[in-house]
Amino acid sequence: MSKINLLNYTLMELEDVLTELGEKKFRALQIFEWLHQKQVTSFDEMSNLSKPLREKLKSQTQIPQIEVVRTQTDHQDGTQKMLYRFGDGEYAETVKMVYEHGSSVCISSQIGCRMGCTFCASTLGGLNRNLSAAEMLMQIYEIERNSGPVHSVVIMGMGEPFDNYSEFLRFVELINHPHGRNLGSRHITVSTCGLADKIKEFADLKTQINLAVSLHQARQEKRAEIMPIARKYDLETLKSACQYYISKTNRRITFEYGLIENKTDQMVDADALIGFCKGLLCHINLIPINPVADRNQKAPDKKRQYAFKNYLEKAGIPVSLRRTLGKNIDAACGQLRKKEEEICKQ
Numbered sequence: 001m002s003k004i005n006l007l008n009y010t011l012m013e014l015e016d017v018l019t020e021l022g023e024k025k026f027r028a029l030q031i032f033e034w035l036h037q038k039q040v041t042s043f044d045e046m047s048n049l050s051k052p053l054r055e056k057l058k059s060q061t062q063i064p065q066i067e068v069v070r071t072q073t074d075h076q077d078g079t080q081k082m083l084y085r086f087g088d089g090e091y092a093e094t095v096k097m098v099y100e101h102g103s104s105v106c107i108s109s110q111i112g113c114r115m116g117c118t119f120c121a122s123t124l125g126g127l128n129r130n131l132s133a134a135e136m137l138m139q140i141y142e143i144e145r146n147s148g149p150v151h152s153v154v155i156m157g158m159g160e161p162f163d164n165y166s167e168f169l170r171f172v173e174l175i176n177h178p179h180g181r182n183l184g185s186r187h188i189t190v191s192t193c194g195l196a197d198k199i200k201e202f203a204d205l206k207t208q209i210n211l212a213v214s215l216h217q218a219r220q221e222k223r224a225e226i227m228p229i230a231r232k233y234d235l236e237t238l239k240s241a242c243q244y245y246i247s248k249t250n251r252r253i254t255f256e257y258g259l260i261e262n263k264t265d266q267m268v269d270a271d272a273l274i275g276f277c278k279g280l281l282c283h284i285n286l287i288p289i290n291p292v293a294d295r296n297q298k299a300p301d302k303k304r305q306y307a308f309k310n311y312l313e314k315a316g317i318p319v320s321l322r323r324t325l326g327k328n329i330d331a332a333c334g335q336l337r338k339k340e341e342e343i344c345k346q
């Protein structure tokens with residue numbers, strides 16, 4: 001019989017677990033704090049629990065472990081990319097970026113991805129499986145154990161979080177909990193490639209979590225060429241879901257827009273983007289894409305990047321041009337994992 005994974009349980013569920021083990025409910029809160037506030041990795045560190053209880057927990061439950069297989073550091077900007085291995089041998093990537101206000105961690109929500117965006121290495125082998133809430137947390141806790149608390153978390157690594165919606169919500173509940181890691185909702189950003197139905201469901205929750213939508217192209221036919229999800233939810237449907245989200249939450253949406261030479265960087269693309277943004281409370285984040293091996297795509301030169309940005313600005317669209325972090329490592333999501341799998345196959 002497999003052991004109960006305590007890290008995946010909400011406080012209320014933990015109380016049920018403790019009751020089933022014949023223990024007092026209040027023990028659940030103590031264990032929850034050890035797991036999420038102090039982020040311990042063994043029961044022996046839970047010093048306010050009796051030895052018999054610790055032994056009982058060891059025999060029937062577990063604190064899952066994560067293994068750091070590889071770390072790449074960009075010594076110019078401090079970006080670090082970690083390749084983690086979970087208990088079943090699957091790999092996931094996590095990126096830590098260093099900013100003036102603190103560090104931000106970009107986590108994966110799935111092993112692989114079935115969304116098929118043509119500029120992305122994560123989707124090359126399809127979707128292997130979803131990550132559990134615990135596995136999303138572990139990517140952050142491992143970094144915090146080594147280098148202190150992170151300032152913000154972005155769910156924008158490998159996978160589509162809205163394609164793993166229930167575990168994503170569980171993750172948020174756990175990391176947000178005042179007796180747990182207590183990371184404020186405004187310090188969390190979730191990014192979707194445009195699952196319009198889920199955007200509306202998420203809007204109904206009226207959270208303070210930041211929403212980013214990977215738009216990358218505002219011409220329907222062209223977007224469908226690089227993002228197959230656009231065939232299921234066209235731009236009109238996506239825009240209406242975004243309007244619904246803004247009306248429910250009164251929060252601004254960030255549209256991520258990857259600058260890909262000759263694919264998304266033409267002035268006709270900028271015009272379409274301006275049209276899409278009309279009437280939306282939004283901000284555009286321009287991202288010169290990192291080149292992906294196996295995908296013959298690269299970012300336009302700096303001059304073109306700024307021309308695109310200035311054009312949007314002149315039209316009154318709030319826009320920023322993101323500096324490309326981690327240029328000296330395999331920072332585009334999915335690349336490090338793919339490399340590791342290729343090495344393992346040899």
Ligand code: SF4
Nearest residue numbers: 113115117120123159
């Ligand atoms: S960009 Fe995101 S949604 Fe698209 S294939 Fe990559 S991981 Fe999936």
